[in-house]
Amino acid sequence: MSSEQLLLKAKSLLTVKYPYFGMLASRLKHEPSDSVSGYASNGKRFIYNSDFLERRSVEEVMFILTNAVMHHVLSHQQRKLNRRGRLWQLATDYAINNLLAKNGLAIPQGANYNKEFEGMYAEEIYDALKEEYFGEGGDAFSESGDAAPQEAGMSQEADDSQGFANIDGISDEMDSQDESQWQYAASIAQEVAQRKGAMPLGLERLGKKVKPSDVDWRFELYNAVNRHMRNNYAFMPPNKKHIHRGIALPSLTSDTLSLCVAIDTSGSIDDALLGAFMEEFKTIMQNFPSVKIELIIADAKVHAHHTFQGGEKMDFRLKGGGGTDYRPTFDYVEANLPMTTMLLYFTDGEGSFPRIPPNYEVLWALSRKAKVPFGRGLVIFD
Known part of the structure; x- marks a missing residue:
């Protein structure tokens, strides 16, 4: 045969x-x-x-x-x-x-x-x-x-x-x-x-996977993003849709939104949950291709900071495994990303929080029910 x-x-x-x-x-x-x-x-x-x-x-x-x-x-x-x-x-x-x-x-x-x-x-x-x-x-x-x-x-x-x-x-x-x-x-x-x-x-x-909960957290996130975006026309870069016709129409961009995403890699976050966090981050990138996103990897300290936009390939290693302390992340954002208007934090909600809330919006993407002292907490996984 x-x-x-x-x-x-x-x-x-x-x-x-x-x-x-x-x-x-x-x-x-x-x-x-x-x-x-x-x-x-x-x-x-x-x-x-x-x-x-x-x-x-x-x-x-x-x-x-x-x-x-x-x-x-x-x-x-x-x-x-x-x-x-x-x-x-x-x-x-x-x-x-x-x-x-x-x-x-x-x-x-x-x-x-x-x-x-x-x-x-x-x-x-x-x-x-x-x-x-x-x-x-x-x-x-x-x-x-x-x-x-x-x-x-x-x-x-x-x-x-x-x-x-x-x-x-x-x-x-x-x-x-x-x-x-x-x-x-x-x-x-x-x-x-x-x-x-x-x-x-x-x-x-x-096929071990962490399933999304019934809460439509993406809807909440997108609403939060839209609240910060004021459409602003700029001629650089031009809208590529009509370039072949010799027409450089303005692109739709935003100079008012600086989105920061933090992923908790502490020891309390198992590998399946980390993988789920990364998949959700990829979804965010795909849905907001024109928004520059700052990604912070942290547990009790900040291990890495990457900048992404659109469908850029993610090529980095997740570091961590220690305890959970959110304060270094907020300190890092304040010192290095002063234009941040919203922080989305993927975590289980178990850690040390800053005593004073930041002056930007915080959305906690929680793997389980947990109390957060400020911002809005949404349980996103079962």
Whole structure:
């Protein structure tokens, strides 16, 4: 059977036996390539070596496709945070393969599978692997986090059995549009699978997420932003919509809003919540592309300050893990961002507050109910 026939048959069987996985696998466009020794997927294309694939059984191809799409669907990259890259990829692979085994898919020899990790989040598996390979300090990784345990079998030059542990071939970085498309596809696949009574077992543990609460906090935030914005016309930069016609119409900008966002990275904020905070910050950037946003990373002290506007790529590490003291953040804003008109603080509300409120508006985006001495508190997550 040719590689193309194998892929089509594997997708067809997945759709029949596992509707959720099958619908997602159908999104991948596949193409042969001699540039890979096994296979690779970036969320759009599934590239494969024809010789490698033709030595596979249909069951093995079903595993390969399902493993690849689950990495994309679960947005594990968004939950990576400051974990070391290769070990995090390995942890997510163990989590996914335990899910696939739980649902009856055959796990090929050589795949990253350990029944001891059954029912564990990728975050929990990561901690266990870090302790196992590197001890309590975890210092065997390089600072870039690109090293990996030799035992994991990452080389594409290894034998066929180790090709099933090919985490290097699954892209851990997608743009926001691709991520949102996978999330939408997953929601449709879930509806279909639920109607057929065929939802995968254990998916709720694998996709650990912090869900937004019933409070429409974004509506409150946008109302607050709009209160500060007075539309002001300026000819620099020009509105690009009519540039091709030789007309430089003024752009709509605001010189009255300076939005500051602070993210609490203290020890009381777990990794899932940090990831959720970052996702909400990305949403804010996308919804206010013309507004310059100052981002502050802090726990009991300010660790970093970044400036973003529009859809700029976020490339930085979250530092913290200590106690929570909000006073250094407010001191920093006063000293370095005197034009701030509003501060949005993502936190759990447990920390030391300034005695005197600032002269700008403060909106507390809280992960749970908490009393705040000034500003407005909104519980944004369950």
